[in-house]
Amino acid sequence: MKIQVSFLAAAGLFFSACNKTDVVPAVVPVITSTQSLTVNFSNTKSFAFFSFKDSAIVANSDSATTKWDIGLRYTSFILNSNASGPGNAGVSMQDGIYSSLNTAPAAGYAVDTTSSNLAIKDGSWYDYNPTTHAFVPKAGKVFFFRTADGAHYVKMQLLSVDYLPFVGQVPLQLVYKFQYSYQPNGTKNF
Numbered sequence: 681m682k683i684q685v686s687f688l689a690a691a692g693l694f695f696s697a698c699n700k701t702d703v704v705p706a707v708v709p710v711i712t713s714t715q716s717l718t719v720n721f722s723n724t725k726s727f728a729f730f731s732f733k734d735s736a737i738v739a740n741s742d743s744a745t746t747k748w749d750i751g752l753r754y755t756s757f758i759l760n761s762n763a764s765g766p767g768n769a770g771v772s773m774q775d776g777i778y779s780s781l782n783t784a785p786a787a788g789y790a791v792d793t794t795s796s797n798l799a800i801k802d803g804s805w806y807d808y809n810p811t812t813h814a815f816v817p818k819a820g821k822v823f824f825f826r827t828a829d830g831a832h833y834v835k836m837q838l839l840s841v842d843y844l845p846f847v848g849q850v851p852l853q854l855v856y857k858f859q860y861s862y863q864p865n866g867t868k869n870f
Contacts (some may be wrong), residue, residue: 683859690761696803697793708865710861711735712860712862714857715735716855717752718844718856719853721851723756727758730751732827732860733827744766749834755803755815757805759798761791762792762822763793766827767827768828769825770790771800772785772823773804774823778822781835782835784824784870785824785868803868805821817837817840817853821838832862832864832868836862838857840857
């Protein structure tokens, strides 16, 4: 009788364990996108602000919020951090092939410390051709961003920078084309 009771108790435990529904966490895929961002060809006009999470341009009226991650104007990048915004954005530029760099650095993210000491130095990401006046993104430069919320990571590379058609001697706007991968789950893996 003891053996039967033990057997029935063990069988009950076994079958009740089998009836539980195991919850498998949902896998959130990395968001990959290619975007174009039109920016002012002037060091005195407004920045164009961009949110990686929303894959969208952010209005200038939201410049004092954490709704944006990076800002561009002419050849200047700003980050939503310290001197440039209230966020916790940072950047680490790496040398390598975009498709081969699949983990964001754990540390070493630069921030905008003052308006003249930006994390992304002018000229660090492009070569300028004085004959054609072209800004050509340097090959093998990959940006890793920590977003303004301080909780997500982005891998980005610039594909091209072109002038919008213009009349006269000075262009009015540039178009930056870039591809990026945004990690929505907060890890550094792409």
